[in-house]
Amino acid sequence: MSTPQGAVGLTVSHESADLHVTGAALYTDDLVGRTPGALHAWPVQAPHAHATVTTLHTAPALAVPGVVRVLTAADVPGTNDSGIHHDEPLFPTEVMYHGHAVCWVLGETLEAARLGAEAVEVAYEPLPSVLTLTEAIAQESFQGAHRTVARGDAAAGLARSAHRFSGQVEIGGQEHFYLETQAALATVDEGGQVFVQSSTQHPSETQEIVAHVLGLRSHEVTVQCLRMGGGFGGKEMQPHGLAAVAALGSVLTGRPVRVRLTRTQDITMTGKRHPFHAAWEVGFDDEGRLQGLRATLTSDGGWSLDLSEAVLARALCHVENAYFVPDIEVHGRVARTHKTSQTAFRGFGGPQGMLVIEDILGRCAPALGLDPTELRRRNLYQPGQSTPYGQPVRHAERLEAVMEEVTTRADLATRHTQIAAHNQAHPHRKRGIACTPVKFGISFNLTAFNQAGALVHVYKDGSVLINHGGTEMGQGLHTKMRQVAATALGLPLSAIRLAPTRTDKVPNTSATAASSGSDLNGGAVKDACEQIRERLVTVAAKAFGTPPGEVEISDGVVSAGEESMPWADLVRAAYLARVQLFAAGYYRTEGLHWDATRMQGEPFKYFAYGAAVSEVEVDGFTGAYQVLRTDIVHDVGDSLSPLVDLGQIEGGFVQGVGWLTLEELRWDTSDGDGRGRLATQAASTYKLPSFSELPGELTVHLLEHATEDGAVYGSKAVGEPPLMLAFSVREALRQAVAAFGPSGHVVDLGCPSTPEAVFWAVEAARAARAGRATPREYAVQVPSGSLVTGRTVD
């Protein structure tokens, strides 16, 4: 059987690539000029971190030429809330963060709406605010449930450890900075049906929130997402309220209403990756094997709960990354602060959890007298072991395999020698190299979300239109879905067309998130296609006079033995024989169970594995650095679409490098007037990776013989796991910094490890080498009375 052109596993470009490069691809806000009479919306943003709105006077705005209406809480026919926990009033009376929108102005032009928003008179009564994690912890400002993942007896594990260390780490957040800011365009048709075009990863939930703000039922609201200009988790929850504003405006005025945030509005109003604080205590035996870990993770959830509990759960389920810790106890809690409500971001807490153990291993390796890569290897999960939450680590041997393969491909041993020689010869610039693994659980932690639907039509001429519940944000989901359909039906890719994601085609969808888009929607598309194929095979078997088992459909040709006919003829025959040519597909991930209170169960269908080796060079004068080379080996199972998967791996890696080394969110934490204001609220102040952060050399190898039995066509999810390959860069920076210090120097590195953070670490290393007293700011401390041998941390 020949492989149809474009089938799964073949390299094809993004299905919209030709539209992207010519500028013909349409995004939500490109529709405004094609929608006559659209009104434009502008928010009135509060200049306080926490305050009560004492008066809201909208009349002056209505006096501004071109202003049509001001939307306030009084206009809401349904529920004035845009969250899933009923803690996010759409039009608040209590300002909960600097930049919180208190009302929205609609204008004939964007300029009119903006001037109207300037004219709205709002009086505030400022209230005390909590901004930093330190403040929140001190004031016990928390929200949601506290959770613990535990196994064995952490105290006993620590007690029996030959080497014990403790410390803490602060982990910065991250702005999504999807290039397309949040956008929605709402219209109401003659029957009162509300139609919202939204840049959303979660059309069904956007639909539900719009309906409940408007006091409508879900079948009265349709949400469509053509495509997104990036999402990364930032459009999982954040679009709902904005879509609701557009829909409310449209219902009230009878005109189309466009909401599109400027970049500054987007950065100051929407949630980000959660900053985390972690305090830990760890113990190793004499061989460097982890014995016990006790830690408390505190995430900065911002002003409302949003997805913070789920993000925390994933952080707790990934705190050990790829390493077996026999006795462990990790507590987690969500701080409430007066900041944007932090939300999903690629990795969803997993990266922050994993950073804790990678930071521990990087800091403790020199104190244990071990090479960090060796320390990591010694602690990798072995087949038969389980995670602290009780899930067997299936295919644990792949961790060894990916680390072995990537260190071989990167020629790590030789380069260690070369780097040592380089560092010997260069007083002002030092190189470092590090290898870090990734183990990432795939499935939504919450079992119910692991379901998906699809709707596949075959038309009488043989052409195929597929709908599924997933959204396209650049990750190539639609490309993969076409390949899945082509393979399942035995057709060339050109026979398959894909329709934009709409809630009236496939209902009750889960967010396109948790890397699960292809697994879930692919399962559903495949199911629908297989139903249709089975019906058609019966028709063909009758026509050929053969048993159905002998009928093949490949590359658009239907055959059995000597007999054959084109696909289109079979479809035509099936129609005339009154055979159903469309099908609804459905998929749910089997075998999952999760007790969210006890934090025990098997929440993941499988684990995705990967490892990276990165080499960096640090300039001792400034702390600036370059990534010289990165080698990656990643496990995507049997790739559905190699070019797409490669893109996810590289893009995720560089985004992770941005989070760990460059991107820095700075809030005004002073007690002045600007308290709570985000200082980094534009592209000029919030720097994401550019070409200069691309490693000089970057090679990616997909792990071979990696079929994943449980997922569609043996593939694995790829959206999030590669982000965490970037730990290799931060750990390489640690190695390079250490080279400025004496042998065995322990490096404490800020996170993000910006040039400034690296410079101070270099200064500490140089001071240690010179034998000067160094500021004892190291977070790694040896608890008094513990069993510490040999070269400890200074």
Place this chain on the structure above:
Amino acid sequence: MGSSDITVNGTARPCDASPHTSLLDWLRDQGWTGAKEGCAEGECGACAVLVARPDGPERTRWVAVNACLPPALAFDGQEVVTSEGLGTPPAPGREGDLHPVQREMADRGGSQCGYCTPGFVCAMAAEFYRPERTPQNSADDHECGPNGFDLHALSGNLCRCTGYRPIRDAAYALGEPDPGDPLARRSDTPAPAAPPTRVSLAEAEFVRPADLTELLSLLAESPDAVLLAGATDAGVERNLRHHRPPLVLAIDRVDELRDLRVEAESVEIGAALTLSEIERGLAGRVPLLEELFPQFASRLIRNTATLGGNLGTGSPIGDAAPVLLAMDASLLLASAEGEREVPLADYFTGYRQSVRQPGELIRSVRVPLPAAPDAAFYKIAKRRFDDISSVAVAIAMRLEDGAVAAVRIGLGGVAATPIRATATEEALVGQPWTAATVARAAEVLAAEGTPLDDHRASARYRSAMLGQALLRFHAEQGEGAGAGPAKPLQKGGFDRQNHYENWGEGR
């Protein structure tokens, strides 16, 4: 009054936009939605388009610019090409016709979400057509392709999805334009002139004067008018801070502001020349400026930004001022009353304040020659491409018999204005150029200015970077300085890689 025509993708369209409507918004209103707004401050390049600019009197050069910054009216009579004008996708009943740049980007996975892609395509196309681009052996240079593609051409474009590798591969795989390529052929004929324009609307007035005399007389009448050259600052003021000046004077094509004169004793640079034009015009003749250019914002910005604008806004973190201070440059200020020359060191008087009088503008920048033999520019920023300095240090020094005969140090980012590090200069002059002298002077330098804590860097780091800059300068130059370090130039730009390899070895 007033109506203008702008040619977009080969078709002239009347433009009746407000002086406060950006080219991007106007294009999108016209239905050309390929160009996108990503940041509205010229940092992301999602709005990049191609513009036909003069390349000498006879030829045209396709230049990529951020459409979000300049007003549409500034393009009166001009030719603009967007991603839609470069190629067309396949559609029912129509074969696709992709531009070579689009083909490479599509085939190599250069787009994921696709939102930044039209801007990348335009920036890449400009480099594709750059006449100086020639194949070269670039095996050791990750920032130059074997086809001569300078990666810095894309330094003003951000992509959040791909991680850039496939975009780099696409750029480096490009061949030469076909002889029949319409944009290549367009380059063989002169660029459109910039006709005088006057558009008066109730909310604002936009005027492109015919010459310097008219400009100075308008400025004398309305000293508060906003002078608009590249719009890289004015556009940000409009988009982010909603500044709506009543009168905008477009000076970017005033001939008298666009001279580049290289003479034995000085270089005189017209204030309205773009950084890219100066870079090409000087062709490496002033090494310290040559170091500045690739570190100054991005190619998209340098294609419109001017020295006049960079100095005229008086920002303490503009990158040109420290370099020009170290080179002892002066400014030629012109008004309807006449002209005067002011040393740059005397120009700045306070935060965004200067000695420039109402009705006066910067006509040109004069840099004395010969330049000091040992010089360097250090820009400290989070990101190597296209970032704003937290600190900038420029040093120009002359040694005689192993001692510092003369030195000038310009600093940015450590005070309300760019400043000279005079105390450090005093600590160095007459002293032997040794590690001990440098260590002492570095401490003095670290105490210059009054740096602040902000989102870019801490005050402590800024101070440390000042001292470190001198230590680094000494390490790079070595004690036997005099002829300057070996810094071969390539592709008309400063060879960073080579620079990087050559420092710190105790030579």
